[in-house]
Amino acid sequence: MPPLTIALAGNPNTGKSTIFNALTGSRQRVGNWPGKTIERKAGMFKHDGFELEIVDLPGTYSLSAYSLEEEIARDFIIKATPAGVVNVLDATNLERNLYLTTQILETGVPTMLVLNMYDQATARQYRIDTAALSTALHGILIVQTSASRGEGLETLKQTIVTFAQQQANRRKPHGRYPNQPHQPSCHV
């Protein structure tokens, strides 16, 4: 079975690239999105014998397809049907970053959150009630990281494995997502 694909989404300047580098190490491929002038980065994530393909989507503020970046990000989430989306947020800019989150959640693709730059939020004496945030977003998985300092990355890797395993178990052979009506599966 080919490894599941996870999309990395988020606003620009959230440290998404740092997280992407931390997850995929040197196992990266850089190219362009087909027919586009925008850089496409993908890489393999390995942790505890678990393997995933991670695609770094262009940084966008929304999924409204007003710009090419937004269109690419949206099309990937909708059409390439990744097993899940890891949404990276700047913890010092929660309100603006959460707008994209609401749009990603609307696509119905399973999503987890990474509150990055947590150290800077703490330095500014921000307090984020992650439990309440998770509850408000229907029990979404949330990890706090300070990727540029390497903090929280182990927990993030663990959580991504947990997250991906949930999706792998839920995903039916021919269905899109668990809530869709069952498709008759044909075994040859």
Added chain:
Amino acid sequence: MVDTPISPTSPVVTYDTSLETEIAHLSVIIQENPTLNQQYTPRWLAIQLLESDSTLSAELHQHADLLQQAEASRARIIAHYQEEPDILLAEQRYNFVHQLTNQVLTRPDGNQLTFSDKVDQIVTHRYWGLPIFLGLMWLVFKMTADLSAPMVDWIDGTVAGPITNRVMTILAMLGLSGSWLEGLLVDGVIAGVGGVLVFVPVLMALYLALALLEDSGYMARAALVMERPMRVVGLPGKSFLPMVVGFGCTVPAYYATRILDNERDRILTGLLAPFMSCGARLPVYLLFGTIFFPENPGLVVFGMYLLGILIAIGLGLGLSRTLFAESEQSPLIMELPPYRLPTPRNIWMQIKNRTWAFIRKAWTVILSMSILIWLLMAIPITGSGSFADTDIEDSAFATIANIVAPAFAPLGFGSWEASSSLITGFIAKEVIISTQAQIFAVAEADEPFEETTMFEDVSEIVTSFGAAVLDTLKSIPLIIGIDLLGESDEAEPSALMTAIRQHFDEVSGGHGALAALAFLVFVLTYAPCMVAAAAERQELGDRWMWFSVIGQTGLAWVLALFVFQGGLLFFG
């Protein structure tokens, strides 16, 4: 952390009842259609339809019924709220996010200035902003041009010296010395591979500079500072950087267009960047300036640089009002991210991945062009030479140059000698000089091949690498203007200068200086060299590469014609 699956029956964001009614109405229609239900999440698609997403409507053109229903829903919403549905939906999403943030985030009272705010008070200052920006651009230019130079020389020298020696020694052992295979391997393959590799240090230096500027957060400020002046020619502030880089080399300039935020800006910047005179064009300007305007060669060089900038401004004004007009200019709403210390790992990953992507994409084009030119020069058409052992004027290459030559006659340089140097100039612009030296047979004779031992070759590679590392370190102060390397200008061979002078005088009917100016204008403007073309193809795609190659050559012809014929009218 609780794990509850996201269920479509309880959406995270719930909109007003009137909106939800329409969403539910459309969702049902979508759910009843097996194809749509398989392809999309019904609620998501319903919301997109209400937002009248144009790309989606195009994809759904087969489902006319659904689109009609969506239009009806939209009309009902507009009638009810007196407002467009996409605005309503966005507004309510913002409300949700705002309330959610208030609920989960506690902030200390008071608005203290952060470190970033304080830096920004200087860096984006009305008066200080521009000098700081220009200073940093100067650093970027020096980094791509000077920091990489010793390594470029090392690669160049290693490929042309020890590696070529090794291959020739092995061929000599196999009794193939002087054969066509030697020509193919040495002048075609090895030269081609070397042609790719010499760009590696240049690009690594560029990507280092870009990574530092982008990851530190300065790039956004640079865009802000340059926004107004660049907007005049229809470009965003950020596109100043690729232009600056273009004065060093057009190849990294194309790759630098990646920093721009949208495709229109990237393409337009990429189309204009080659008019910045690159370092390879400078020796041509300088040589011709010295030959034909010995009192004022500097003025010729300066004039060419200025002309390139003026062409870019003119084309920018023209293109941004025609071909690139309808695409909306991205409005000046930009985020100034806080300043951050770039992490070495991120920087290294960017340098490595982007440089590797260049090698992967460019080697095919460059190697095949290199072999093709070698082949054309190896095939004898006239004279008594045999394959791979023929004089350049008897080769297929000269035949082609002869066919092209009449096209240059109205420009004042309609000879195969001039046209063939322009053809090889497509390999790299500085090759124009060496081709003319070769044609006018004033080139120094090739050094006789001396067999070297493996040990000598390896030790030369190692010692010259050491020297290159040392020179790179020495060039770091050079970036800020302290020259530890000393002048390294080579004196031009005067025999070549006399030959060129005579040739241009003859072929232009006694207007050598005018023909030379037209020739320089042509060199400035015509097709980017093949490595630049490969870079443009990778960044902007096939279509725009051909647009540049053909368009620039056409433009070059017109401008050179203008210079020569206009000059004849005025001074003739």
